[in-house]
Amino acid sequence: MLETLIKANNLSIKYPNTTENVIDKTDFEICDNEIFVLVGPSGCGKSTILQAVAGFIPADGDLSMSGQKITEPDWNRGVVFQNSSLYPWFTVEKNIGFGLKARGFSPEKIHQRVDYLLDIIGLSEQRKSKTFELSGGMKQRVAIARVLANKSELLLMDEPFGALDAFTRFRMQQLILDIWQKEKTSIFMITHDLNEAIRCGSRIAVMNNHDKKIIQTFSNQFQGIDVENIDDFDIEKKIDKFRSQILNLINS
Ligand SMILES: Nc1ncnc2c1ncn2[C@@H]1O[C@H](COP(=O)(O)OP(=O)(O)O)[C@@H](O)[C@H]1O
Ligand SMILES: [Mg+2]
Structure with missing residues (x-):
């Protein structure tokens, strides 16, 4: 059960x-x-x-x-909305690691977790892209990874x-x-x-x-x-x- x-x-x-x-x-x-x-x-x-x-x-x-x-x-409890707002001028990796940084995790820890999540959402190659450049589906993947980063x-x-x-x-x-x-x-x-x-x-x-x-x-x-x-x-x-x-x- x-x-x-x-x-x-x-x-x-x-x-x-x-x-x-x-x-x-x-x-x-x-x-x-x-x-x-x-x-x-x-x-x-x-x-x-x-x-x-x-x-x-x-x-x-x-x-x-x-x-x-x-x-x-x-x-x-991490939330993903239909149109999740990312930080448009931040890179993909910065968006994903943002919450971890705010909570004071070490740069190595953040890097490790962000790498892993980029792989899961299939956006490793876009890690340096600004999120305003991404398609709607990619943006939602970043939004999901950003929430997952916190291990909610x-x-x-x-x-x-x-x-x-x-x-x-x-x-x-x-x-x-x-x-x-x-x-x-x-x-x-x-x-x-x-x-x-x-x-x-x-x-x-x-x-x-x-x-x-x-x-x-x-x-x-x-x-x-x-x-x-x-x-x-x-x-x-x-x-x-x-x-x-x-x-x-x-x-x-
Ligand atoms: N901030 C709000 N103030 C007053 N009424 C609201 C507010 N948000 C939603 N409602 C009302 O609450 C009801 C349920 O809305 P909602 O939970 O958004 O429905 P759903 O997500 O199923 O479409 C609706 O009648 C809506 O008009
Ligand atoms: Mg609704």
Whole structure:
């Protein structure tokens, strides 16, 4: 059985300038070493949940990481957004090592870690490029490496590939699966792409438009499969069924 990393109990979230809860008494767990994917319609509160887990916004109820209440952002929870802002005039390697430098790691340690990450994201040759020169997919790879540099126990990704073309997106999904296996990290990822959810998720949590909470969480037996190119008819049928089950819940 996997250990619980994040535990949310009776979690409710309200924005300061509004009267109604955006999230109302939701419960969920993110386990150690899983990719927990959250899907749901636009505006249902996915990003709100992620931001509370990151510690950016306060929440009512219980929200903890490894038994400790989440009250503020922490290096242990690294965040990647759809359009992560890098330092455009810094080189790729400087962007990746920035957090380590801020935390006072030695230049040798930083160099070692940055080398390793450049290799993982396939940008060793671009290490001296300024990030404004990079393509969207490359920028997102740098953003991911920058967060990984900190060895955060939990990686939070809010629609990280939403702005990328289908081909780049596909490669980024593979990269995430590779990183997840190499780094043994836990990931909380939001996507509105069900194929991405099924390809990447260890478990898939679903929200709809009105319940203001996670209404169901599925174990996913298809993780790692290239959902859009299956030559086995049986598996294809099973995935179709799973996809419509999730879709029905999203629309419920
Ligand atoms: N800063 C904010 N202040 C007030 N309401 C907000 C704020 N951010 C988001 N909301 C509202 O909270 C709801 C959930 O938003 P969000 O979590 O961004 O949804 P999702 O990520 O699922 O698209 C929406 O109705 C949105 O308008
Ligand atoms: Mg969102």
